[in-house]
Amino acid sequence: MLTYSSTRGGGDKINAAKAIIKGIAEDKGLFVPSEIPKLKVPVEELAGKTYQEIAEIVIGQFFDDFTEEEIKHCVYSAYDSKFAAEEIAPIAKIGAEDPAYILELYHGKTAAFKDMALSILPYLLTTAMKKENETAQIAILTATSGDTGKAALEGFADVPNTQIIVFFPEEGVSEVQKRQMITQEGENTHVFAIRGNFDDAQTGVKNIFADGDFAQDLLEKGYKLSSANSINIGRLVPQVAYYVYSYAKLVEVGEIKAGEKINITVPTGNFGNILAAYYAMEMGIPVNRFICASNENKVLTDFINSGIYNAEREFHITNSPSMDILISSNLERLLYHLSGMNGDEIKAYMKSLDREKKYEVSGEIMKKLQCFFGGFADQNKTLTAIGEVYDNNGYLMDTHTAVAYSVYKDYVRETGDKTKTIIASTASPYKFAAAVSHGIGLDIEISDFHYVESLYDETKVPVPEGLKDLDKKEIRHKDIIEVSRMKDYVWNSLK
Numbered sequence: 001m002l003t004y005s006s007t008r009g010g011g012d013k014i015n016a017a018k019a020i021i022k023g024i025a026e027d028k029g030l031f032v033p034s035e036i037p038k039l040k041v042p043v044e045e046l047a048g049k050t051y052q053e054i055a056e057i058v059i060g061q062f063f064d065d066f067t068e069e070e071i072k073h074c075v076y077s078a079y080d081s082k083f084a085a086e087e088i089a090p091i092a093k094i095g096a097e098d099p100a101y102i103l104e105l106y107h108g109k110t111a112a113f114k115d116m117a118l119s120i121l122p123y124l125l126t127t128a129m130k131k132e133n134e135t136a137q138i139a140i141l142t143a144t145s146g147d148t149g150k151a152a153l154e155g156f157a158d159v160p161n162t163q164i165i166v167f168f169p170e171e172g173v174s175e176v177q178k179r180q181m182i183t184q185e186g187e188n189t190h191v192f193a194i195r196g197n198f199d200d201a202q203t204g205v206k207n208i209f210a211d212g213d214f215a216q217d218l219l220e221k222g223y224k225l226s227s228a229n230s231i232n233i234g235r236l237v238p239q240v241a242y243y244v245y246s247y248a249k250l251v252e253v254g255e256i257k258a259g260e261k262i263n264i265t266v267p268t269g270n271f272g273n274i275l276a277a278y279y280a281m282e283m284g285i286p287v288n289r290f291i292c293a294s295n296e297n298k299v300l301t302d303f304i305n306s307g308i309y310n311a312e313r314e315f316h317i318t319n320s321p322s323m324d325i326l327i328s329s330n331l332e333r334l335l336y337h338l339s340g341m342n343g344d345e346i347k348a349y350m351k352s353l354d355r356e357k358k359y360e361v362s363g364e365i366m367k368k369l370q371c372f373f374g375g376f377a378d379q380n381k382t383l384t385a386i387g388e389v390y391d392n393n394g395y396l397m398d399t400h401t402a403v404a405y406s407v408y409k410d411y412v413r414e415t416g417d418k419t420k421t422i423i424a425s426t427a428s429p430y431k432f433a434a435a436v437s438h439g440i441g442l443d444i445e446i447s448d449f450h451y452v453e454s455l456y457d458e459t460k461v462p463v464p465e466g467l468k469d470l471d472k473k474e475i476r477h478k479d480i481i482e483v484s485r486m487k488d489y490v491w492n493s494l495k
């Protein structure tokens with residue numbers, strides 16, 4: 001059986017169920033598997049399987065303390081008609097010559113790729129609680145740059161024995177994202193805007209997790225904390241499934257041959273999505289290069305090019321707000337794997353990041369990092385990409401996907417590499433309706449909600465169900481709080 005332990009070397013080796021319940025390790029490290037399992041079914045045989053069948057295989061191999069029935073229950077409860085696309089993650093091919101394959105990960109309830117994992121996490125967590133005879137209620141703490149919050153709220157709303165608490169940056173999310181969160185229904189949902197950015201929210205949440213006394217006090221009230229951020233391994237592993245699925249799908253429809261290497265481009269913030277792609281490669285999916293696309297907050301671009309991670313820089317609020325992040329948590333997991341699972345080394349990097357806001361990785365890690373290409377697109381390039389793809393291909397992308405597309409184009413120009421490429425498309429264009437409308441040259445509207453209407457009138461791309469009539473829903477969460485008070489609000493939310 002696989003065991004899970006901290007990237008920073010501390011604490012015990014535990015099973016997947018316990019790691020999912022805990023969310024983050026006691027030494028603030030992230031849980032990683034003792035090894036990344038090799039796919040037990042060869043790629044040729046995966047071609048033709050449904051999303052659910054592939055998810056069962058992938059998730060079952062990582063969470064091998066769950067029974068087959070338990071995994072089946074989780075997978076089929078999560079990936080059902082909640083998704084607006086029967087394939088769950090359909091692929092759009094754009095461009096006749098050197099086509100790109102856009103993997104649409106946003107057909108879940110909240111119209112962003114976070115649904116891919118957050119529709120299953122509540123089932124994985126409640127199953128884990130049963131397996132471990134957990135008697136406490138689980139309180140999910142979540143920092144969000146806009147999309148995780150809503151997807152977590154939607155996933156956990158009214159799930160028995162759970163509470164869900166979300167912190168989002170007051171000024172750092174789109175109008176649609178904010179409205180989705182503050183109108184959330186469900187007796188166990190708690191949503192707070194913070195005066196700060198995403199990194200402040202994420203650091204605040206991590207500090208609450210690391211506060212042993214607070215955990216003890218909460219336990220006396222009957223609560224344990226867990227996380228719905230991609231620091232939770234229960235978030236990350238379900239995301240591996242769609243990379244395996246998309247590869248199998250391209251083989252099935254004859255776009256690639258089994259065994260042929262592909263590139264994978266991912267619009268990146270917290271590094272969870274692209275790390276899932278790396279895990280898929282380690283499982284056996286043939287990958288040539290990972291293209292890591294950033295917006296103006298290009299800390300990862302600089303890191304991949306220099307080996308120096310430097311978070312001491314200006315923070316930009318951009319038109320791809322879900323990637324406005326300077327501390328990419330999941331990079332820690334990649335470094336752990338690239339270091340040959342050296343917890344002490346990772347602990348030293350993270351200590352340096354805490355104290356000096358930066359660290360430099362070893363030459364050994366730098367060498368292995370070469371399978372990643374890093375690039376970025378500023379806001380103008382992002383809008384240009386939306387306009388170009390819409391004009392040339394009649395295909396509408398959101399701003400995050402456009403960042404990825406733009407960096408992918410730069411990569412091809414720079415390297416001449418013609419390897420077939422999957423581009424992860426992470427949100428519906430309607431979530432960022434204002435920016436997308438500007439990208440395709442529509443007139444100025446008064447609010448995001450008017451943009452949704454005019455964008456539909458122009459493009460006839462269907463509006464996701466969950467985004468319709470958002471502006472007419474009752475606002476249920478009104479608190480705006482200081483970062484320093486996050487802990488108090490957690491305490492008061494848990495009765």
Ligand SMILES: *Cc1c(COP(=O)(O)O)cnc(C)c1O
Nearest residue numbers: 147269270271272273322426427
């Ligand atoms: C969260 C998010 C990202 C970034 O994904 P990471 O896993 O944090 O790197 C990109 N695009 C959208 C729309 C998102 O919601």
